[in-house]
Amino acid sequence: MIRFDDVAFAYGEGAPVLAGATLDIPPGLTLLLGPNGCGKSTLLKLAAGVEKPDRGRVEVDGLDLWMEEAKARRSLAYVPEHPDLTPYATIGEIVTLVARLRGEPLDGVDRALDFAGVRALAGHSVRELSMGQRRRAVLACARVGTPRHVLLDEPLEAMDRLAREDVLAWIDDLVGCESVVLVVSHDIEPFAARAARAITVRAQRPVVLDPLPAILAERRSRLEEMARPASGLA
Amino acid sequence: MAWRALGTRVFTAAWGGLLPLGAVALFLANNTLTALQAGLAVRLGGGAALVLACANIAEPLAARRPAWPWSRSLPWSAARRVIFDACLIAVPALALVAITARLDSGAALPLAAIVPLVAFRSAGAMRRAPERGMGAAGDPLSWSA
Numbered sequence: 001m002i003r004f005d006d007v008a009f010a011y012g013e014g015a016p017v018l019a020g021a022t023l024d025i026p027p028g029l030t031l032l033l034g035p036n037g038c039g040k041s042t043l044l045k046l047a048a049g050v051e052k053p054d055r056g057r058v059e060v061d062g063l064d065l066w067m068e069e070a071k072a073r074r075s076l077a078y079v080p081e082h083p084d085l086t087p088y089a090t091i092g093e094i095v096t097l098v099a100r101l102r103g104e105p106l107d108g109v110d111r112a113l114d115f116a117g118v119r120a121l122a123g124h125s126v127r128e129l130s131m132g133q134r135r136r137a138v139l140a141c142a143r144v145g146t147p148r149h150v151l152l153d154e155p156l157e158a159m160d161r162l163a164r165e166d167v168l169a170w171i172d173d174l175v176g177c178e179s180v181v182l183v184v185s186h187d188i189e190p191f192a193a194r195a196a197r198a199i200t201v202r203a204q205r206p207v208v209l210d211p212l213p214a215i216l217a218e219r220r221s222r223l224e225e226m227a228r229p230a231s232g233l234a
Numbered sequence: 235m236a237w238r239a240l241g242t243r244v245f246t247a248a249w250g251g252l253l254p255l256g257a258v259a260l261f262l263a264n265n266t267l268t269a270l271q272a273g274l275a276v277r278l279g280g281g282a283a284l285v286l287a288c289a290n291i292a293e294p295l296a297a298r299r300p301a302w303p304w305s306r307s308l309p310w311s312a313a314r315r316v317i318f319d320a321c322l323i324a325v326p327a328l329a330l331v332a333i334t335a336r337l338d339s340g341a342a343l344p345l346a347a348i349v350p351l352v353a354f355r356s357a358g359a360m361r362r363a364p365e366r367g368m369g370a371a372g373d374p375l376s377w378s379a
Binding site for chain 2: 045048049050069070071073074076077078080083084085086087088097098101102138151
């Protein structure tokens with residue numbers, strides 16, 4: 001369970017992105033939906049402990065992310081949209097670091113690299129890699145051990161069909177193991193059937209959208225509506 | 235990773251601290267000073283050397299191994315990350331304390347005592363470097379001044 005308790009956050013002196021956000025994210029797949037800039041990725045960063053709330057608490061299984069930093073993050077895996085890995089390390093070193101910090105055996109490193117399809121690149125420094133390869137490296141880090149809270153920002157972006165299927169199968173496994181999976185994606189179709197709930201951010205507060213099928217139906221009808229004038233012109 | 239980012243720069247950056255110590259050595263060789271005056275001169279030169287070395291290491295480290303926000307999601311504390319960086323900065327700085335001790339052992343003791351403080355200050359400054367006009371070196375230099 002990930003819990004936001006009266007969380008407020010702004011980037012520097014800018015306008016608040018979240019104010020008084022209170023939310024429980026239980027096990028299962030939760031989709032984070034909404035237009036660009038509404039605060040989806042910020043909510044994910046706060047849940048991952050990458051950004052620190054200006055006010056309030058973020059808890060992972062009852063552990064405060066900022067009071068019990070290492071312990072609370074032990075079960076977390078975060079895959080950002082734009083991976084910002086340190087440039088002078090190799091992929092192998094980064095995945096090994098993650099395994100050490102999570103207290104996982106190092107033989108899981110190769111499995112994680114295999115899953116992400118970057119085992120052949122293990123000795124390459126991050127500077128040598130494309131953005132897609134960096135994303136795969138971060139995905140490999142997320143696969144180390146058995147994280148129970150997985151936070152994915154646009155996990156299917158820049159992925160080929162096979163890789164997308166692997167990621168979706170992994171999400172199915174996680175959901176089957178009662179893990180908390182929080183996904184930000186503009187591409188909701190692959191996740192809609194798997195999602196237990198959806199959340200958006202409106203007026204600086206998270207809003208649970210319930211039920212999910214209604215959102216999907218609305219999106220589909222909107223797509224059909226958009227397609228209609230085009231077919232009319234044809 | 236920090237070591238790979240810096241390489242031998244960690245030593246060349248620390249050599250910058252030799253300049254004040256060299257100046258102090260020349261000052262001692264060319265002037266007739268009491269023990270107290272000599273001790274104060276060595277303490278001043280050693281302090282300048284220490285701050286210069288720490289600032290010189292922090293600056294390229296902040297530039298070559300920029301802030302890595304994703305790593306904050308890993309199970310290690312911010313304090314642990316700062317301690318790692320402070321140790322990397324402190325080790326070459328201790329070499330300068332040893333050189334200072336060759337000039338005046340009494341002056342080296344208070345200098346050794348402030349090594350952790352300057353190293354932590356420099357490691358902390360690296361995290362704030364992107365938001366500052368002065369970079370990572372500016373903080374320890376302005377603070378010590």
